[in-house]
Amino acid sequence: MEELKEKLKRILIDEIKIQGMTPADLKDDMPLFGDDGLGLDSLDAVELVVLVQKHFDVQIADMEEGKEAFASIASLANYIHQKKS
Amino acid sequence: MTPASRPLGGRLKIRLEALGHGIFYLTLRLFGQLGAYLLLLPVIAAYAATSRKIGRKTAPYLSRRFPSAGRPGRWLAMIRNLTSFGQVLVDRAWLGIKDGDLRGEFIGYQQLEELVNRGRGVVLLTAHVGNWQTALARLDSLPTRVHALMRYDQEAAAKHYFDLRDGRRPFEIIDSEGPWGGMIEATAALQRGEVVTIMGDRLVKGSAVTVDLLGDPARIPEAAYFLAGSVGAPVVVMFAAKTGRKSYQLRVWDSWYPRWENREQRAEACRNSGARFAKNLQEYLDEYPHQWYNFYDFWQQ
Known part of the structure; x- marks a missing residue:
């Protein structure tokens, strides 16, 4: 699971291009969306859905799944882990 | 209230x-x-x-x-x-x-069907011109599911039309007022190879690109191009026009794949796509100047 979280952090930094942060700055429980977290927006959500599919072959099909998966890095890792197992 | x-x-x-x-x-x-x-x-x-x-x-x-x-x-x-x-x-x-009899021709249907059959999904871009609700009603003949990304309750005209038809809608609504503006559902639908229709003219919220329309700059939504480019789907521009008392025409005006290699190219690709859509819209308005139904200052949106 730790490896999965690290991979997600690397994807967020390298591919979503979160400005001014390194993977080490990202905390597992940090919200991905909203001003009190990483501040991603709906266009970033599109990218994230595509990247999760591309890197993990897991589809996030609707906002209910999105709410569960996109709460934080830890919840996204959990979601992917559950879908893969 | x-x-x-x-x-x-x-x-x-x-x-x-x-x-x-x-x-x-x-x-x-x-x-x-x-x-x-x-x-x-x-x-x-x-x-x-x-x-x-x-x-x-x-x-x-x-x-x-x-x-x-x-x-x-x-x-x-x-x-x-x-x-x-x-x-x-x-x-x-x-x-x-x-159940009145309107005769419709659909120019470019085969092209649209071919793009759908490639299985990469299709972003079908239209606008508040002509009898666009009729256009949406004709999409039930496509060989895949069709979704409309819209604020259905706000699209009073469409709602009225489809509700009159006993709620028989040829498409499924993705609520653009939902979390993430409905973009997760739209992305997933495209990933499954389905069609997502988007009104490309009105900017309600979200990011925009500035284009030239009828000689002045106007802001239009960016989401359609972003969505298509992110999943590798084509954008297809389709407009409807009333051509006679009992006839109408649907026409595929253009199609392309928004592409970018990196984030730096993305903004430019979306701008170019917006400009291409605006050019199509202007060509439509050259042909059908009285079928524009955005009754507000579009250039201030």
């Missing part, structure tokens, strides 16, 4: 509108489409003569589309614009109530 708590003027307006709709429906049932078209004439004439508001709402478009027209020419263009809009509303009610 509950109906009882509305001010008297507001309640009266709602009742008068309901009465107006009732009269039109009765005319449609008794005298058919032509009867309702005839009823439109005095209503529009009275409206145009007494309402300054409608002049203000149509002026931003008409002054750009007919820049050299004098006051009488502009007034005539407004009447034609309103008549055209009124006829589309009548047709919609007529189709809903009486």
Whole structure:
């Protein structure tokens, strides 16, 4: 699971291009969306859905799944882990 | 606000509108489409003569589309614009109530079907021009599921039309007011190879690209191009036009794949796509100048 979280952090930094942060700055429980977290927006959500599919072959099909998966890095890792197992 | 708590003027307006709709429906049932078209004439004439508001709402478009027209020419263009809009509303009610026979041709259907069959999904971009609800109704013949990314409750005209058809909609709604603006559902639908229709003209919220339309800059939504480019789907521009009393045309005007290698290229790719859509829209308006139904200052959105 730790490896999965690290991979997600690397994807967020390298591919979503979160400005001014390194993977080490990202905390597992940090919200991905909203001003009190990483501040991603709906266009970033599109990218994230595509990247999760591309890197993990897991589809996030609707906002209910999105709410569960996109709460934080830890919840996204959990979601992917559950879908893969 | 509950109906009882509305001010008297507001309640009266709602009742008068309901009465107006009732009269039109009765005319449609008794005298058919032509009867309702005839009823439109005095209503529009009275409206145009007494309402300054409608002049203000149509002026931003008409002054750009007919820049050299004098006051009488502009007034005539407004009447034609309103008549055209009124006829589309009548047709919609007529189709809903009486299953009226409108003959439609669909230019480019095969091209659209071929793109759908590639399995990469299709972002079908349209606009508030012509009888666009009819266009949406025709999509049930495509060999995949169709979704419409929209604020359905806010699209009163579409809602009215499809609700009249006993709720039989040829597409599934993705609510753009939901979390992430419906983009997760739209992305997933495209990943499954399905079609997502988006109105490419009105900017309600979210990011925008600035394009030139009829000689002035206007902001239009960026989401469609972003969505298509992110999942590798094509953008297909399709507009509907009313071509006669009982005929209409759907036409695929253009299609392309928005592409970018990195985030730096992405903004430019979306801008170029927006410009291409605006060019298509302008070509449409050259051909059908009275079928523009954005009755507000589009260039200030």
